[in-house]
Amino acid sequence: MVAISGSAQTDNGITGFAHARVAAERELEQKFQSFPDPARAESNLRHLTSEPHMSGTEASHRTAEWLLEQYRSFGFDAEIVTYSAWLPQPREIRLELVSPEKKQLATPEESFAADPDTSDPRAVMPFNAYSPSGEITAPVVYVNYGTPDDYQALESLGVSVEGKIVLARYARVYRGIKTKLAEEHKAAALILYSDPDEDGYVAGDTFPRGPWRPMSGIQRGSVLYTQIYPGDPLTPGVPATPDASRLQPADAANLPHIPTMPINAQDAGVILRNLGGQHVPAGWQGGLPLTYHTGPGAAQVHMKLTIDYAQRPVYDVIAKLHGANDDEWVLFGNHHDAWVFGAADPGSGTSAMLETARSLGELARTGWRPRRTIVFCAWDAEEPGLIGSTEWVVANRAELQSKAVAYINTDVGATGPNFAATSTPQLRDLIRDATREVQDPETKRSVYDAWRENSAHMQDDKSGTARQLAKPETPGEVPLSSPGAGSDFCPFLDFAGIPVADIGFTGEYGVYHSLYDDFYWMKHFGDPSFTYHAALARILGTIVLRLDEADILPFDYPAYTSQIARAEAALPGRPAWKAEYSAIVRPVSDAAVEFTEAAVRASLALREISSQAAAPPNARELNRALASVDQALLAPEGLAGRAWYKHTIFAPGSYAGYEAELLPGVTEAIDRNDPVALRMESESLAAALRRAAARLDEITRLARQSRTSASAASR
Numbered sequence: 120m121v122a123i124s125g126s127a128q129t130d131n132g133i134t135g136f137a138h139a140r141v142a143a144e145r146e147l148e149q150k151f152q153s154f155p156d157p158a159r160a161e162s163n164l165r166h167l168t169s170e171p172h173m174s175g176t177e178a179s180h181r182t183a184e185w186l187l188e189q190y191r192s193f194g195f196d197a198e199i200v201t202y203s204a205w206l207p208q209p210r211e212i213r214l215e216l217v218s219p220e221k222k223q224l225a226t227p228e229e230s231f232a233a234d235p236d237t238s239d240p241r242a243v244m245p246f247n248a249y250s251p252s253g254e255i256t257a258p259v260v261y262v263n264y265g266t267p268d269d270y271q272a273l274e275s276l277g278v279s280v281e282g283k284i285v286l287a288r289y290a291r292v293y294r295g296i297k298t299k300l301a302e303e304h305k306a307a308a309l310i311l312y313s314d315p316d317e318d319g320y321v322a323g324d325t326f327p328r329g330p331w332r333p334m335s336g337i338q339r340g341s342v343l344y345t346q347i348y349p350g351d352p353l354t355p356g357v358p359a360t361p362d363a364s365r366l367q368p369a370d371a372a373n374l375p376h377i378p379t380m381p382i383n384a385q386d387a388g389v390i391l392r393n394l395g396g397q398h399v400p401a402g403w404q405g406g407l408p409l410t411y412h413t414g415p416g417a418a419q420v421h422m423k424l425t426i427d428y429a430q431r432p433v434y435d436v437i438a439k440l441h442g443a444n445d446d447e448w449v450l451f452g453n454h455h456d457a458w459v460f461g462a463a464d465p466g467s468g469t470s471a472m473l474e475t476a477r478s479l480g481e482l483a484r485t486g487w488r489p490r491r492t493i494v495f496c497a498w499d500a501e502e503p504g505l506i507g508s509t510e511w512v513v514a515n516r517a518e519l520q521s522k523a524v525a526y527i528n529t530d531v532g533a534t535g536p537n538f539a540a541t542s543t544p545q546l547r548d549l550i551r552d553a554t555r556e557v558q559d560p561e562t563k564r565s566v567y568d569a570w571r572e573n574s575a576h577m578q579d580d581k582s583g584t585a586r587q588l589a590k591p592e593t594p595g596e597v598p599l600s601s602p603g604a605g606s607d608f609c610p611f612l613d614f615a616g617i618p619v620a621d622i623g624f625t626g627e628y629g630v631y632h633s634l635y636d637d638f639y640w641m642k643h644f645g646d647p648s649f650t651y652h653a654a655l656a657r658i659l660g661t662i663v664l665r666l667d668e669a670d671i672l673p674f675d676y677p678a679y680t681s682q683i684a685r686a687e688a689a690l691p692g693r694p695a696w697k698a699e700y701s702a703i704v705r706p707v708s709d710a711a712v713e714f715t716e717a718a719v720r721a722s723l724a725l726r727e728i729s730s731q732a733a734a735p736p737n738a739r740e741l742n743r744a745l746a747s748v749d750q751a752l753l754a755p756e757g758l759a760g761r762a763w764y765k766h767t768i769f770a771p772g773s774y775a776g777y778e779a780e781l782l783p784g785v786t787e788a789i790d791r792n793d794p795v796a797l798r799m800e801s802e803s804l805a806a807a808l809r810r811a812a813a814r815l816d817e818i819t820r821l822a823r824q825s826r827t828s829a830s831a832a833s834r
C-alpha cells in the first residue's frame with residue numbers, strides 16, 4: 120500500500136478551496152451554523168408525526184403536500200413527482216395456536232394512557248409488506264435468526280423445516296433474507312418476532328418507561344427481496360409511470376412466495392413454550408423466561424393472511440435551490456413514508472433536513488447564491504422497498520450521471536447522542552471534517568471528538584436497523600461503514616454510480632417500525648431537547664456548503680483504494696476459499712494495483728494545484744471526472760443473478776447482514792464455490808478497476824494541464 124492518507128487538497132482545514140476563497144467559505148459556514156433551531160425541529164417533527172402515514176395512503180399524500188409547501192416557503196423550486204407502484208395493504212392478519220391448546224395469537228400492540236397516540240385507530244395492523252396472502256396450519260420449528268449458519272446447525276441436528284412454519288427472531292440480517300432462506304429450505308411459512316434479548320427488556324426499560332420495545336411491540340417491515348432488486352416489483356429497470364409495461368407478479372424475481380408475518384415477544388413465548396424437540400444449540404437461547412427448543416412437537420399453528428395488492432400512487436418531493444451552475448447537482452434525501460407515526464424513522468431525519476433547507480433559504484435571503492444546484496429529495500414508499508427513490512433514480516439515471524456530485528441520505532436522523540455514518544470511501548474525510556465544525560450538544564466538544572470517544576467503547580447496534588456500527592479502519596480514528604442495504608442511497612450508488620453517504624445520530628432505539636416510534640418516544644427518550652436534530656442540520660449544512668462551494672470537489676480516492684485492497688486481502692479468509700482460486704483472482708490484484716497507483720498520482724497532482732490562489736480554468740471538467748469514478752466501477756452487465764446491481768465494489772449481501780458485501784460478485788462466487796462464475800466476476804471487477812484507473816489518470820492529466828496554464832498565466 121502506498122501510504123497517502125487524507126484528501127489531496129487540504130487547505131486550512133477546508134479541502135478543495137482555492138486560497139482566495141477559504142475565508143469567504145468559513146464566513147458562510149459560520150453564518151449557516153447560527154440558523155438551525157431545536158424548537159423548529161421539534162415543531163417539524165410534531166407535524167410529521169401528527170397521523171400514521173404509510174405509503175399508498177392519503178396520509179402519505181398529505182405528508183408530501185406539506186413538505187412541498189415547506190420547501191417552497193424556504194425559496195426552493197419544488198414539485199411532486201408521482202409514480203404508480205404495486206403496494207400492499209393488510210386486510211386480515213390472523214395467527215392461533217391450535218394444539219396442544221387453543222389460543223389466539225397476533226395480539227395487538229398495547230395502548231398506554233401516558234401516550235394517547237398509542238390508541239390511534241388509524242395505525243396499520245402489523246404485517247410484512249410483500250408477503251403473499253395465504254392460509255396454513257402446520258407444526259413449528261425455531262430457526263434462531265434464520266441465517267445460513269442457523270439452517271446448517273438445524274440440519275446437523277437432523278431437524279427439517281420442510282412443510283413447517285418456521286419461527287425466527289429479528290436482527291443480524293435483513294428480514295427479506297430470512298424469508299428467502301426459509302423459502303429455499305422449503306418451509307411453508309415464516310413468523311418473525313422481536314426477542315427481548317435484542318431490543319426489549321433485556322436491553323433496558325421498555326416503553327413508556329424507557330426507550331426499548333415492550334412485550335407487545337411488533338416490528339413491521341418489508342420482506343421484498345431488495346437484495347435482488349429494490350423498487351416497484353413489477354417494473355425493474357424502468358420507471359413505474361402509469362403507462363409503463365409491467366410484469367405479472369408471478370414473474371417478479373424480488374417477490375417472496377411464502378406467507379410471512381411479524382409477531383410480538385409475548386406471542387412468540389406462547390409458541391416457544393409449546394415446542395418439542397431438542398434443547399437449542401449454544402447462542403440460540405433468547406431473552407424469554409423459558410428454555411428454547413428447536414421443535415417441532417405438539418405445537419400446531421394456524422396462520423391466515425389476506426393482503427390487498429393494488430397499483431397505488433407514490434409521491435416524491437423534489438426541491439431545488441438553483442445554483443449559478445445548474446449542471447452540477449448536490450443531492451440530499453430521506454423518505455417521508457412511515458410504518459406508523461415514524462418519529463425516529465424517518466421523521467427525525469426529515470425534520471433535520473427541513474431545518475437545513477430553511478437555513479439555506481435564510482442564507483439565500485442575505486444575497487448568497489449557491490454555486491451548484493442543491494437538490495433536497497423526500498421519498499415516498501421507502502419502507503416497502505426503496506420504491507420512491509429507486510423509480511426516480513431509474514427515470515433520471517442519465518441526467519444524474521452527468522450532473523450529480525454526491526447523494527447524502529439521513530434516514531433515522533436522531534435517536535440518541537452517538538454520531539454514525541456510512542459512505543463510499545472518497546466522502547469519508549469530508550464527513551469527518553464536517554463533524555469537526557459542529558458542537559456536540561451534550562459534551563460541548565466537537566461531534567468529531569464525541570464520535571471518536573464513543574466509538575472506542577461502543578457495542579454493535581442490535582436493534583436490527585440499517586445503520587450498523589463499523590470498526591475503525593485505523594486505530595484511534597472514527598469508524599465509517601460501507602453502504603449496503605437499508606435506505607434510499609442504494610439506487611444512487613448501485614444503479615447509477617453516484618458517491619453516497621448516510622449519516623445521523625444513534626442511541627437506545629428499541630421501538631423500530633412499531634406503534635411506539637412516535638412523538639412521545641422522541642420527546643422522552645430519543646432527543647428530548649431536539650438539540651441533536653439541530654446538530655444534524657448543522658452537519659448536513661456544512662456538507663452542503665462544502666460540496667456546493669468547493670472549487671475542486673473534496674474527494675479522497677486513496678481512501679477508496681485502501682478499502683479495495685483490504686477487501687481483496689480478505690478474500691482468502693472466506694470459509695469456501697480454495698488455494699486454486701488465487702490464480703483466478705490474480706487479474707483483480709493486478710488491476711487493484713493500477714487503480715491504487717492512479718489514485719496516488721491523481722492525489723499528488725491535485726495537491727499541487729491546491730496551492731494556487733484561484734480555481735483552475737478547467738475545474739468543471741476536473742470535477743466531472745472526480746464525481747464519476749464510481750460510474751467507472753459499474754459493470755454494465757450487473758452482478759451474477761441480480762443484474763440490477765451494477766456496482767462492483769459494494770452491494771447489499773445476498774445472504775448476509777445489513778452492511779455492504781465488498782467485491783460482491785467475486786465474494787459470492789467464492790461463497791457458492793463456483794470457479795466458473797469466479798473467473799467471470801474477477802474479469803468484470805478487474806475491467807471496472809482499470810476503467811476507474813483511467814478516470815483517475817484523466818484527473819491527473821487535467822490537474823497537470825491546469826497547473827501548466829496557471830504558471831503560463833503568471834509568467
Ligand SMILES: [Zn+2]
Pocket residue numbers: 454464465501530531
Ligand atoms: Zn427509514
